[in-house]
Amino acid sequence: MSLAIVPGSFDPMTLGHLELIGIAARRYDEVVVAVMQNAEKNYLFTTEERVEIARRTVAALPNVRVISDDGMLIDLFDRLGATAVCKGVRNETDLAYETYMANWNQEHNPRFVTELIPSEGCYANVSSTDVRNAMKNREELSALVHPDVISILSRKNF
Numbered sequence: 001m002s003l004a005i006v007p008g009s010f011d012p013m014t015l016g017h018l019e020l021i022g023i024a025a026r027r028y029d030e031v032v033v034a035v036m037q038n039a040e041k042n043y044l045f046t047t048e049e050r051v052e053i054a055r056r057t058v059a060a061l062p063n064v065r066v067i068s069d070d071g072m073l074i075d076l077f078d079r080l081g082a083t084a085v086c087k088g089v090r091n092e093t094d095l096a097y098e099t100y101m102a103n104w105n106q107e108h109n110p111r112f113v114t115e116l117i118p119s120e121g122c123y124a125n126v127s128s129t130d131v132r133n134a135m136k137n138r139e140e141l142s143a144l145v146h147p148d149v150i151s152i153l154s155r156k157n158f
C-alpha cells in the first residue's frame with residue numbers, strides 16, 4: 001500500500017493545496033496531509049484551526065486524512081511508513097527551493113523520496129499569502145478557499 005505525505009503550514013489551506021492533494025490522492029492509496037509546526041514562524045491561525053480548515057477542505061477525498069506534527073519531516077516519513085512526500089511547484093522559485101529541500105531530506109534520510117508536482121489549472125498561483133491579504137482587505141474568498149472554511153476564516157480580525 002502506498003502512502004504519500006503532503007506537508008505544509010497551511011496558514012490557511014487554499015484551493016491550490018486542494019488541487020495538489022487531489023493529484024496525490026489519485027496517485028497513492030493513502031494521503032496524509034501533515035499540518036506542520038515551526039516555532040520560528042508566526043501563524044495567523046492556530047494549529048487546531050489549521051487542522052480544522054484542512055479537514056473541511058479535503059473532506060470529499062476518502063483516502064486523505066489530516067494530522068499535525070511538530071517534528072522533522074524526515075522522521076514523520078519513517079513513522080508513517082511513507083512512500084513519498086508530495087510537494088507542489090508553482091514557479092522557478094518553488095522549484096529551486098523544493099529541489100534543495102528534497103536533496104537535504106534525502107541526505108539526512110536515504111529512504112526519503114520527494115515527488116515534485118507542477119501546479120496546474122486555475123489555482124496554480126493561489127497561495128496562503130493571497131488568502132491572508134484578501135482577508136485583510138475584506139475581499140471575496142470563494143475563489144481561493146473551500147466554501148466550507150469561509151466561516152472559520154471570517155472569525156479572524158485584522
